[in-house]
Amino acid sequence: MLVAGGGPVGLAAAVELGRRGIECLVVEPREAVSHARPRCKTVNVRTMEHLRRWGIADRLRERAPLSPAFSTDVVFCTSLTGHELSRFTGVLGLAPQGDRFPEVGQQAPQYVLEELLREVVGELDTVTPALGARVVDLAQDPEGVTVTVAGPHGPSTVRADHVLGCDGPRSTVRECLGARYVGELALRPNLGMVFRAPDLEARVRHGPAVQYWTVNPEAPALLGPLDRDGTWWIIAFGVERGAGERDAARILDAAVGGPVDATVLSTDPWTARMQLVDTARVGRVFLAGDAAHLNPPFGGHGLNTGIGDAVDLGWKLAAVLRGWGGPRLLDSYEAERRPVQDRVVRAATANMRTLSTDLVSDDLDADGPVGREARRAADHRIQETKHAEFHALDLVLDVDHRCSPVVADGAGERLPHAWLPDGRSLYDALGPGLTLLTRPGVGTTAFTRECARRGVPLAVAAVSGEAARRLPADAVLVRPDQHVAWRGPTPPDDPAPLLDRVLGR
Ligand SMILES: Cc1cc2nc3c(=O)[nH]c(=O)nc-3n(C[C@H](O)[C@H](O)[C@H](O)COP(=O)(O)OP(=O)(O)OC[C@H]3O[C@@H](n4cnc5c(N)ncnc54)[C@H](O)[C@@H]3O)c2cc1C
Known part of the structure; x- marks a missing residue:
């Protein structure tokens, strides 16, 4: 088995396969995980359930800089030191809900999860990482796939029974298959930044939260702490990289609501894409994660959906290679995952309809009755338009494979969770x-x-x-x-x- 791409999805696939005794080569160009783009922060309840099954949920919690006890709130405000407009609590599956699930969600920068998965892959004898190497071509025949890998010592060919293309949005594997994304691109640019501001946490007027949405015309943004040590992330909406880098101090001051002593550590421009690949499988080659689907980041679903792909494909491929699964198990990958991916893209697109930019109105920071009325109206609008984004456990957990060719008698739902009398899940x-x-x-x-x-x-x-x-x-x-x-x-x-x-x- 060859896994192209050692990002979160490729590593998750290698864990699922490797734990089942399947030998995998993971080809990944990046020698080390970069901290410059902490894109995913929301590791959702479903991904945490998989991490628990792999025995590593606690290992993620130990190294995540923010514990679920830090906060389960999202705050909308005019600035970090300005007026609060609205608040959601118990967001993103961060608070327990009785029997519904065994693991709450975890806020963790994507690099923390990737570093953990690299470590876990390194502990599996069955998985061989090929770092500093990339897939450049592949050709398949009825017996297997011949993959050309460009490594530090030049190109070589590798023969694999199957290939998983987990090589992200610019997937080479997808290109080799002749598959393509279908869907739309958003036009609005966004600029992600990581910055150090050690004094900021103490200045925030709204208490701890995992996200602060700043609704002000100078800096319509979304930001939050990456740790308790003064490292923060921000997404400035509608800002191009060049302008944003030149203007970073002004944007940060406006989001904070006054001058802040901050150092920008990295920038990460992105635009939202709402796309699904036209085919996620050709013969012995499969696409998973961002190589197969892209959604706006609002609600925190891209990586989590990709982990779901990796799990679905991982156990099925292992069953087939171990001889107890039949060929239709592999056919069911697209049949099961495509409706899930499609639902996620639609939900995330709906979440993007109302951002800080769209919530700006007059008088939000005004004193007296005028300001109070403006803030009351904003609160109403925010609760109406943003609730579904932060309370999306139905989307995350009620994944149903009723139409799958490999479930019987209308089953297919996630097993309802319960606590056992001995306290185990x-x-x-x-x-x-x-x-x-x-x-x-x-x-x-x-x-x-x-x-x-x-x-x-x-x-x-x-x-x-x-x-x-x-x-x-x-x-x-x-x-x-x-x-x-x-x-x-x-x-x-x-x-x-x-x-x-x-x-x-
Ligand atoms: C601002 C922002 C915030 C986000 N927040 C969240 C969130 O809170 N929750 C969430 O679930 N998702 C979130 N996402 C989405 C998440 O970052 C992606 O969905 C996730 O990175 C996809 O993982 P992947 O492994 O499929 O792809 P990638 O992370 O892109 O990894 C692909 C890997 O393939 C490697 N590669 C590339 N080319 C080749 C090649 N030719 N051969 C071999 N390897 C190759 C790359 O080096 C890379 O390591 C966010 C995204 C953005 C932009």
């Missing part, structure tokens, strides 16, 4: 392959025997208490990605047709 009781969960007293012998005959890794667990009440049926067959493949009152006496379907035979 129900998800911790699942095996690495299929898991048959039952309420007490349901017979599993025929099913177990058929799985053993086929070499399908199966765990069986009888659950009781609240977890049993939350099961969608007396017997539930769960896939390695925690989605329900089938559910019913009792496993069929002849499980062969059901297994053929859910394993893509």
Whole structure:
């Protein structure tokens, strides 16, 4: 297996495959992870569930500079020292919600996640990183793929059974396949910056928050702390790189609401794109992550959706290569992921409709009744237009593969989460392959025997208490990605047709 691209999605795919004993070569041009572009800050609940399954959720939390206890708020204000306009709490899955999920979301700069995933990949004997190298060409035949890799010592060819193109927006793999993005580009430029301002946190009038949206005509922006040590990120809306770099001090002063002692560490211009690739698979080659889909960053979904691609493809490819999955399992990758990606692109596009720029109005900083009325109207508008962006757990968790060719009887939903009587998560009781969960007293012998005959890794667990009440049926067959493949009152006496379907035979 060759993974093109050792960004977050390629590394996640290598973790999913490598843990299942599949040998992977990860080809990645960047020797080291750069801290200059901390793009993703929102590692969402679903990604944290995968990290927990890989045994590394706590490792991310230990090294993330902001703990979930720091804040679960997003504040809209005229500036960091100006008036508060509106506030959302319990945002982005940062607060627990009973049984709904086992891991809250985590705010962490993208480089922190990437460094952790590099470390984890380094701990897997099955994964070989090829740093300082890039994929430049590939050609496939019925038996495999020949990949040309340009490395520090010149070009070489590598033979792989499959290739995953996780090489980002300018994907070479996508180009080699002749696939292309379909969709739209936003015209408005944006300038991301990382800056040091050690005294800033103490000056913020609105208390801790993970995001501050500054609604003022001088600096319509979005910013937040990267750590508790004076490092901040900002996105200045509608600002070109050149103008923004020349004008950085003025933009930062306006966002803060007064002169601030700040040093710009890096800049990162970007424009939003709403695009899906026309095909994410040609033969033995697949596209995942930004190589396959791009969405505006509002709501924090791009990387998280890419991790979902990596998980879906990872367990399926491993099942096929280990001999217990059939070819239709691979066909289901696009069938399952495309509707998810499409929904995310549409939601993120809707989030982009109202930014700080669009919320500016007269008198927001005025004293007296005029100012109060302007701020009340702004609050109303912000709550109406931005709520869905910060409270999007349905989008993140209610991913449903009902239309998938490899689920049976209308199943396909993410297994409803529950806490077990011993305090563990129900998800911790699942095996690495299929898991048959039952309420007490349901017979599993025929099913177990058929799985053993086929070499399908199966765990069986009888659950009781609240977890049993939350099961969608007396017997539930769960896939390695925690989605329900089938559910019913009792496993069929002849499980062969059901297994053929859910394993893509
Ligand atoms: C301002 C901003 C904020 C964001 N915030 C969030 C957020 O909060 N939450 C979220 O989920 N997402 C967020 N995103 C999106 C997120 O950054 C991307 O979705 C994510 O980086 C995609 O990961 P990837 O691995 O698919 O691609 P990339 O991160 O682009 O990685 C691709 C990798 O492929 C390598 N590569 C390139 N060419 C080749 C080649 N020829 N051969 C081999 N390797 C190659 C590159 O070096 C790179 O390491 C944000 C984006 C922006 C712009």
